[in-house]
Amino acid sequence: MYLKISHFSRLDMETEWVYNAGKILRTLTGKDQRFRYGIQYPHARILNAVAKPLWPSRQHTVAYATPQLAGSEKFPGNESGKGNMNTKYPYGDVTDGQKTAIFNKLGGRKALDRFLADQLVVTEPSPTRRLKFCNTAECPEIKRFIAKENFGRGKVINGVKFYDLGDNFIKVFVPKVETDIEAAVLRSHELLRNSKDLAILREMEGGKEIIALAHFHHLLTLQGEGQEGTLLVNGYANIFYIVGTDGNLWVVHAFWYDDGWHVFAYPVECPDGWGAGRRAFSR
Numbered sequence: 001m002y003l004k005i006s007h008f009s010r011l012d013m014e015t016e017w018v019y020n021a022g023k024i025l026r027t028l029t030g031k032d033q034r035f036r037y038g039i040q041y042p043h044a045r046i047l048n049a050v051a052k053p054l055w056p057s058r059q060h061t062v063a064y065a066t067p068q069l070a071g072s073e074k075f076p077g078n079e080s081g082k083g084n085m086n087t088k089y090p091y092g093d094v095t096d097g098q099k100t101a102i103f104n105k106l107g108g109r110k111a112l113d114r115f116l117a118d119q120l121v122v123t124e125p126s127p128t129r130r131l132k133f134c135n136t137a138e139c140p141e142i143k144r145f146i147a148k149e150n151f152g153r154g155k156v157i158n159g160v161k162f163y164d165l166g167d168n169f170i171k172v173f174v175p176k177v178e179t180d181i182e183a184a185v186l187r188s189h190e191l192l193r194n195s196k197d198l199a200i201l202r203e204m205e206g207g208k209e210i211i212a213l214a215h216f217h218h219l220l221t222l223q224g225e226g227q228e229g230t231l232l233v234n235g236y237a238n239i240f241y242i243v244g245t246d247g248n249l250w251v252v253h254a255f256w257y258d259d260g261w262h263v264f265a266y267p268v269e270c271p272d273g274w275g276a277g278r279r280a281f282s283r
Contacts, residue, residue, distance in 0.1 A: 111185075138185050173252065197274075216281075
């Protein structure tokens with residue numbers, strides 16, 4: 001049920017929680033706050049830090065109950081807008097460029113929302129893990145993808161410069177047609193140590209390792225001439241797990257040399273492995 005209380009906008013919350021959240025923010029800022037859905041950094045984090053000990057059961061809800069200061073209002077002692085605002089970790093020396101880099105590293109607005117809602121966790125890499133999360137890439141919905149119209153050995157097709165396609169790829173993937181591919185956010189992972197495909201697959205979330213051929217191709221179109229981007233263009237392999245026309249899961253990898261993209265496919269049971277520093281993709 002939506003509530004409308006005093007200076008608060010519509011919130012899907014309990015009356016008591018909205019009322020007490022307002023008192024907290026008035027105490028912090030000396031101002032009446034107008035709430036809205038969405039993230040207004042850094043106020044949601046401050047509200048979380050103050051409210052979590054008082055209402056631990058609300059910790060996942062708080063991130064969406066975010067205040068928005070009107071006009072040029074600042075927190076006390078933060079006239080420049082860059083003070084530490086009595087936070088546990090002062091960030092006054094953090095540059096706008098670093099803030100932008102963090103935003104991009106997380107994967108954009110959707111990933112930021114998930115992070116603030118405790119649905120996305122950033123952790124130090126474990127010495128036993130093989131994968132280190134790098135970044136995300138958004139892939140669009142695609143109604144129909146005909147592989148033979150988008151891949152060609154020694155050709156430039158739709159802005160993608162192909163130098164070579166392996167025999168397995170030509171046999172198992174070039175005849176493929178995909179339809180009604182839903183939009184997806186792909187996650188890239190750096191290999192921390194030498195790994196075989198089956199070990200990589202075990203570390204990826206169940207079912208998240210399978211990528212549409214159309215989305216693999218979409219990433220190629222974004223770096224068709226070897227531009228910097230989500231895919232590695234230093235000669236190292238970009239690794240994808242895609243179902244072929246035979247119904248089996250294959251490892252498809254692409255690497256860029258000055259002469260163009262090289263694309264190959266092998267069974268995931270192949271005994272050969274990948275060196276550290278290569279990049280594997282999942283959803």
